[in-house]
Amino acid sequence: MPEIKVKDVPAMEVMSLPFTGAYEQTQKKLDRLLSWQLRVGHPHSSEPLGLYYDEPGTVPEEEQRAEVCLPIEEECEPEEDIERKELPAVTVACTVHKGPYSDIPRVYEEIFDWIRENGYEYIEDMPTREVFQVMYGHTSEPEEYVTEIQVPVRKEGE
Secondary structure, three states, rough: OOOOEEEEEEEEEEEEEEEOOOOHHHHHHHHHHHHHHHHHOOOOOOOEEEEEEOOOOOOOEEEEEEEEEEOOOHHHOEEEEEEEEEOOOOOOEEEEEEEEEEHHHHHHHHHHHHHHHHHEEEEEOEEEEEEEOOEOOEOOOEEEEEEEEEEEEOOOOO
């Protein structure tokens, strides 16, 4: 089992590209957002992330909601389907996964088991987050990808 901890993530300004459909579109959508960023010349201030609003298996794939985000500190204008927004501060149960994205569903299962076993509950109206620390483009080896998986939580009963 991976090491799972609880931490507070501060609010952050991001440029966001929302999408609906299979979560496997994340890489393609992130490529689009990164291309926009290069074209307009606004650097992102930390690692890209994906937000996932629906649980695969309970929501049909074509209806799953997600977005890719680039944290950004300077002012820039939204464009077409790219929007600027603030992600709220959140407490998360998290772990760092090293390896291919195809292994991530198993890691989510382990995090949700840990949440139940340690007196926390998932905040269902907030998305899970994946922070892409080392991703495609950084390495050609999926075994070297590093993704921090964050699940919003609160103590049971709060």
